[in-house]
Amino acid sequence: MATLRCQHYPDEHYLTLFNPETGFFVRAEEHGYGEPFCSAQGPEMIDISITNWCSRECQVCYRGASRSGVHMSLRDYETVVRQAARLGTMQVALGGGNPNEHPRTISFLYVPYDVWAALGGHYRSAFYSPCISTPYLELGDSLEIV
Numbered sequence: 365m366a367t368l369r370c371q372h373y374p375d376e377h378y379l380t381l382f383n384p385e386t387g388f389f390v391r392a393e394e395h396g397y398g399e400p401f402c403s404a405q406g407p408e409m410i411d412i413s414i415t416n417w418c419s420r421e422c423q424v425c426y427r428g429a430s431r432s433g434v435h436m437s438l439r440d441y442e443t444v445v446r447q448a449a450r451l452g453t454m455q456v457a458l459g460g461g462n463p464n465e466h467p468r469t470i471s472f473l474y475v476p477y478d479v480w481a482a483l484g485g486h487y488r489s490a491f492y493s494p495c496i497s498t499p500y501l502e503l504g505d506s507l508e509i510v
């Protein structure tokens with residue numbers, strides 16, 4: 365059964381709801397207050413470009429990705445994730461370039477869980493949920509766009 369994680373930030377007048385199994389996330393401000401531009405607590409979600417390599421080399425690429433791109437090291441990624449965990453970040457997204465063309469993509473997916481375990485689970489970020497952004501054509505013919 366999914367556990368819905370609720371975190372209240374009274375000083376900033378909003379709360380978050382997060383389902384670590386599905387990635388469902390809601391940020392809701394208290395009545396009479398606007399949505400904060402950013403959180404003083406730290407990021408609730410981080411999106412890390414683990415490579416700017418992409419074999420497709422689209423002319424319109426918004427990231428300037430190409431076959432001459434470089435890959436982020438697993439060690440640097442672990443450092444960033446560990447810092448995020450201490451701040452209470454709940455979700456880590458992998459982006460690129462094409463993160464599927466990083467030679468260690470699978471290892472990157474395990475890092476948030478390993479970091480949390482190494483920290484002893486006493487930080488608020490006990491509910492990491494990784495997600496990944498990739499060119500949709502690589503997901504195969506079974507993908508249905510609705």
Ligand code: SF4
Binds near residue numbers: 429462
């Ligand atoms: S598929 Fe995406 S990441 Fe790759 S070159 Fe094209 S726009 Fe850039």
